[in-house]
Amino acid sequence: MTSATNGTPGSRLDPETLLPYLDLHLAGATNGVRLFNAARISWANTPHEAEFTRLRKEISEERTYLKKLIKGLGHRPSRLKMGLAHVASVVAEFDPLNPLRRKATAGAQLELEALQSLLRGKEALWSTLLALPPDATAGPRHQGFDRTELERLLVASKQQQDTVGRVMTETAPARFLLQ
Numbered sequence: 107m108t109s110a111t112n113g114t115p116g117s118r119l120d121p122e123t124l125l126p127y128l129d130l131h132l133a134g135a136t137n138g139v140r141l142f143n144a145a146r147i148s149w150a151n152t153p154h155e156a157e158f159t160r161l162r163k164e165i166s167e168e169r170t171y172l173k174k175l176i177k178g179l180g181h182r183p184s185r186l187k188m189g190l191a192h193v194a195s196v197v198a199e200f201d202p203l204n205p206l207r208r209k210a211t212a213g214a215q216l217e218l219e220a221l222q223s224l225l226r227g228k229e230a231l232w233s234t235l236l237a238l239p240p241d242a243t244a245g246p247r248h249q250g251f252d253r254t255e256l257e258r259l260l261v262a263s264k265q266q267q268d269t270v271g272r273v274m275t276e277t278a279p280a281r282f283l284l285q
Contacts, residue, residue: 135169138224179244218274225267232260
């Protein structure tokens with residue numbers, strides 16, 4: 107019985123719940139890198155191209171950090187989940203929400219909303235890890251969490267959401283108003 111089920115707080119991480127959770131976020135991050143690349147292509151030759159280029163780079167670096175964090179806990183990400191994530195990321199490269207890469211369509215709006223959802227999920231990940239006790243570890247030979255880095259990532263995810271939200275609201279009139 108885990109401390110979560112019996113109501114007592116603990117400082118030892120429960121690998122049976124934490125590691126699959128982190129694996130799923132890693133799969134989401136893998137897909138997110140490709141989705142942000144698709145957005146960069148969609149917004150090429152606009153003032154927003156540089157923002158999506160920067161966001162894709164940040165998401166990629168955060169994915170690398172998450173993979174390192176998982177390995178630091180003594181876990182190897184699930185090959186099956188990562189294989190499925192790579193398949194999903196290839197589909198994302200085709201940008202099914204906005205396949206023609208047009209900015210003045212409902213697909214462009216949905217693409218931006220999907221990016222917001224991914225960023226919100228990432229924010230929830232960092233918030234969840236910060237909610238765990240500062241001394242929580244996966245065992246004597248495994249690291250805990252770098253709280254300073256998690257706090258930085260949490261702030262970054264909120265800033266990334268603000269960026270996508272700003273692009274979404276600045277470009278909405280071009281999509282939804284008759285020209």
